[in-house]
Amino acid sequence: MPRKTETAHPRPWIDHYPEGVRWDDEIDLTPVHERLLEICQRTPDAVALDFLGKKTRFRELGRDIERFAAALQSQFSVTKGTRVALLLPNTPFYVIAYYAILRAGGTVVNCNPLYTVPELAHIVGNSGASVMVTLDLKQLFDKAERLVADGQVKSLVVCHFPDALPILKRNLFKLAKRKDLAHVSASPIADRTAKFSDMIDRDGALVPVRLDPLKDVAVQQYTGGTTGLPKGAMLSHANIAANMSQIDKWGLGLFDPPTRVVAVLPFFHIFAMTACMNVPLCSGAQVVMLPRFEMKALLDLLTRTGANVMPAVPTLIHALGRAGPSAVSALSSLKVVVSGGAPLSDETRTLFARVSPALLAEGYGLTEASPVVCCAALRVPSKPRSIGQPLPGTDIRFVDIETGEPAALGERGELQVKGPQVMLGYYDDPEADLEAFADGWLRTGDVGLLDEDGYVFLVDRIKDLIITSGFNVYPRTIEEAIYGHEAVDEVTVIGVPDTYRGEAPVAFVKLKAETSANEADIKAFIADKLNKLEMPREIIFRSELPKTLIGKLSKKELREEYAQRKGSKSEQG
Template identity: 40%
Template sequence: MEVERRWLNHYPPEIPSEVDYKEKPLFTYLEEAADIEPEKTALHFLGKELTYQELHESSLRFANGLVSLGIEKGDRVAIMLPNCPQAVIAYYGILLAGGIVVQTNPLYTERELSHQLEDSGAVAIVCLDQLFSRVAAVKEDTSLRHVIVTGIKDYLPFPKNLVYPYIQKKQKPYILVDVQYGDTVHAFKEMLNKSHATRIALTIDPKEDIALLQYTGGTTGPSKGVMLTHSNLAVNAKQCSIWIYKHRVGEEVVLAALPFFHVYGMTVVMNQAIMTRAKLIILPRFDAKQVLQTIHKQRPTLFPGAPTMYIALLNHPDLGKYDLSSIKACISGSAPLPLEVQQKFQEVISGSLVEGYGLTEASPVTHCNFIYEKKVKGSIGVPWPDTEAAIYSTERDEPAHVGEVGELMVRGPQVMKGYWKQPEETAAVLKDGWLLTGDMGYMDEDGYFYIVDRKKDLIIAGGYNIYPRDVEEVLYEHEAVKEAVVVGVPDPYRGETVKAFVVLKDNIPCTEDQLNQFCRQHLAAFKVPRIYEFRTELPKTMVGKILRRVLLEEEKAKEQQAEEQKVQEI
């Protein structure tokens, strides 16, 4: 299927429509950075700094350490770490050893961890000492042969590295673990100290060899391993650096508040920063006050994030005490960016906050608004270089007309190789090179794209199609609303009806009636929520994406409980 790439008419001269990516392994960019600017700071972590030469040498030592444990090309090695220098060293070390990275969320339960390790066939894992007991509990049921353990203190500066264990013991004594090292359990720092910083001879085919198994969130079924090649990941990081064309190679400072174990943080933050020889300011987790303090002191120029991060900063009581003017660009992803949030956050920084779009299966970014040129409200922007996009009508089974809602399809060099060991699932979403995203949207006359919602999130009430994002945008415009998410719940008359979960801003009271009146002023009657539930917080992923699925599961549980109660009464 050929498409008219009308969005290219709006590309500025600085952004090419096609790029020569010089196919090479992803780790090559770290090697080049260490060769060109060895003494430049690569990582800053709570006061500790590593140069590009130190980062490269540590990654080589880790790679050789893996080889000494019997790790071979194509073996899967899992990383279960928060943002820290070890996460970057392990990531590039695995690739330098010819292995395949399996990113694992540190918050996973034993059941979730076991599924991912079993499915990937990971033979080794790098984990935090605090998480060791969880890994040990599932080790015998998986293919794991080796566990490599590290701690936050391993890369803290003096004297923080000495004080940290005592603070940890006092504040969280329940998470302290006495790790018993041996033939299959290894200390991260000791492993590096025993290994050589020499390059391992191996041949990598960037377009065919898998660099990463990134597991989907499981929002539409069991979590699947997305196979992303060296080329997929390198291309997407390159596309990102081209999009931010005013940023200067070797001179930027990137704030890493997004977790590296999420594909968005991995590509747009970590890989993109190393590709452009930027200084990467690493935070182990998102804490609004710490982020404000870090921006004020470290002066980052690029801050990729998620909408909930920007919302938290805007609503922090001390926001006015900090200078955020160093930030020149913010790219928001992982969830829809409310217009109110975008406009208000741009008022407190010196640069631009734009919404982008992507999915794990595309490494992840496919679309973004222009950072320095025309931005379109409510739009995810236009496709990145070498990326095609089209809207397909699910009703007529043919390409949709301009302005018509259908399923978004994308095609480009960042699109995955497929799902790990799932050929049928792969065939269901990859059609002649086109990736079916499962997201519903439309394209306007100028080639700008808009997402109305996930196909599976569509609410059908009384025969009307209701897209949650339409309702959520209106709720966010209310002065008292801090966060909002909308779901469809069963209704005996309409089939489904709209329920809104709302978190209010501190010190701004609001009632259900007030929200209802506001929505009726700005929405068609059939879209107005019939039920409101006020909460102090909403369930979120580590990236800050609101988990609509969890709320739906809660509603189903309530419905089932009500049905059981009726049966008992009968």
């Protein structure tokens, strides 16, 4: 279902696009499950998935998707609009369940396996998910069991984790890790569970579901937990298909076979769902998976598979750069690494370049845009420190934060987005919709600028902006300066209340192993790199800095910790 994009206003990026990419190319809105099943028929013998050495061919993948979809319909009455929650790490089970839910007409609700039961209860309760798919690993099943027992979810589909493993690893797991498996048959909610293996063993008849790609919700993705309870971004079939098509066109065939894409980022996160799963599989490429990030496991996977494309987050790239010469051989197969999820520092770029010649391309997106908005070129280098240019069919503008007027080229403002990948809105939250859109443009909350060649540069988040003595101070500027110190491994800067200035910056620093530095050392190093307003009031050293569940450095916990610490000090005083 191709769609021709419309011309609305001057776009400086068009004349400076990578050779071979057209902004006004047709965007394919065919739902992703239809695209994948067509690939399964066209290349049945090609390997689709590699999970710890166990390979699944497209023929098997297509068969299991069809059978699981039919079983969801017949056993759980899944149809258009039914919400089905996935509480799964990266495994073949996730891939099958995701596309089967869409095939049956349902809506995927992704759940982070590391969430607490109350956090999961909010997501499944708000979404109205009636069925949840999970593993029989105790750490997951126990949470799912609680949700069913508490009435948050009606039914469970339970996947037997050893079934995902190659024969030798399966036998070893049963011998050495049996205690990690839940006794599902003995559970008090056993009568409300179904075995995944039983469901795909049946060759039931699928009831066709007529979808409207522009209106029907494919994925309800929860986001925004740092500013209150997570909100459910409703992503239509067309939103997800459009972003997949946009990335594919931007990559100029990068994701076509014989490409092998590393999926170490979790599929339940929107970046991995799109870049690590939808884009490669719907192009017929192979996806090699890890259930979680471990350095040795990742390096072993790269050595074994020769994978050449890897979406990643900056903390993962930083860790690879720190791995040193021992990682060089394993990383030699990589040709392109796409960084997303958080800003990529110069320090991280430099470290990674020492261990890998791969093209390191920074992209940018947000859940509400399915998620990719901009990306550096994937075949040739882009401007340093830029997040690249808007993807085909994507419009952007920058708006002055104070006046709301469009910002001129080179002037800072809030980045706002239009395009076929932008969500329908938040589920059952009209107030949040009003805040998210301005005259039909999606507000990102990110501050940056557009240069004369259409390259986008981000400065910081509006919510992270520090206003000190009436002037705007951007934490990212301070972080970049501190990262330049040879002893600094990670740094995060927050704004804290200041009686005299209103707000003041405070830096939290993690040092590299076997190095030393104190507050005076760091301040002396950055003295000529920052102005007086940007100089941190305090530098606090930590052995670890908090991260989100996909590995982004997180400021939320540090703000709360700092407020509690200062509060307790004032009480003592």
